[in-house]
């Protein structure tokens with residue numbers, strides 16, 4: 001899952017980026033309000049962690065623009081200001097939760113998980129299954145034919161994307177934007193290498209082969225046509 005962190009303080013931003021990456025999320029970090037506003041409006045994220053006090057476009061304006069554009073991405077506000085008025089204003093503008101700095105990372109992580117659960121249909125937290133390949137989103141486990149498969153966090157994110165959008169040919173650019181962060185250079189063959197590794201773990205020694213290359217277009221996970 002992909003999160004956007006908008007935070008101008010380098011130390012807090014880096015702390016969030018690192019902690020959330022270690023927790024298995026793909027993290028885009030915008031270091032100012034302008035960049036944050038742009039990313040929030042143009043890139044799909046599962047959740048946005050938004051600092052209120054930003055030097056150019058503040059958090060209030062970003063969440064207002066987001067909601068006016070009809071985007072329902074959950075927003076968690078972060079602020080050093082703790083007045084009730086601020087809290088109410090944030091929630092009225094369409095933020096989903098509000099955390100006062102300084103905060104414990106474990107509390108932030110708990111709030112993130114709650115918002116993600118609330119933001120999705122319960123069905124989408126059900127394990128994903130294609131043939132005998134099963135991905136348990138909640139426990140972050142993958143198995144094929146009942147045998148557990150160990151994946152890196154990137155491989156897990158890649159497989160989750162392919163399984164959620166099974167049958168759909170995903171271009172490398174889309175895979176790059178959903179599984180890697182915004183600084184990722186999609187000209188590299190990192191995606192092909194990651195797919196090859198994932199295939200070796202998921203498809204080698206199993207039938208049918210589920211991950212397929214569509215030449216010149218990208219990758220798709222589906223059951224091959226019968227016959």
Ligand code: CA
Pocket residue numbers: 007008009051052053054
């Ligand atoms: Ca700030």
